[in-house]
Amino acid sequence: QVQLVESGGGLVQPGDSLRLSCAASLRTFSNYAMGWFRQAPGKEREFVATIGRRVDHTHYAASLKGRITISRENAKNTVYLQMNSLRPEDTAVYYCAADSQGLPTTRLTDYDHWGQGTQVTVSS
Numbered sequence: 001q002v003q004l005v006e007s008g009g010g011l012v013q014p015g016d017s018l019r020l021s022c023a024a025s026l027r028t029f030s031n032y033a034m035g036w037f038r039q040a041p042g043k044e045r046e047f048v049a050t051i052g053r054r055v056d057h058t059h060y061a062a063s064l065k066g067r068i069t070i071s072r073e074n075a076k077n078t079v080y081l082q083m084n085s086l087r088p089e090d091t092a093v094y095y096c097a098a099d100s101q102g103l104p105t106t107r108l109t110d111y112d113h114w115g116q117g118t119q120v121t122v123s124s
């Protein structure tokens with residue numbers, strides 16, 4: 001059974017940084033594209049970032065570009081999301097997802113597997 005387990009969320013102040021991690025129990029992790037999405041209360045789940053099989057194939061939500069970086073460490077079956085200069089509007093549950101097609105994609109429906117999410121709260 002495939003499991004994606006997010007960690008690294010928490011309560012932070014505006015301007016702080018966080019690094020989220022997602023550990024995947026995928027035998028061929030390196031073949032998967034990985035994505036991060038987030039869902040704020042009362043809102044739809046939205047795309048944050050994605051990385052393909054190639055680590056230089058990344059794509060970011062336009063509203064977040066410049067403040068976030070997605071990366072992966074295939075030896076550890078882990079994908080990361082570095083978030084800087086956090087704002088209250090970044091408050092959400094952050095989910096990681098895996099896409100067996102291997103190409104970075106912004107579409108939720110392209111992803112085969114999802115984690116349970118980790119809460120990020122930005123508040124003073």
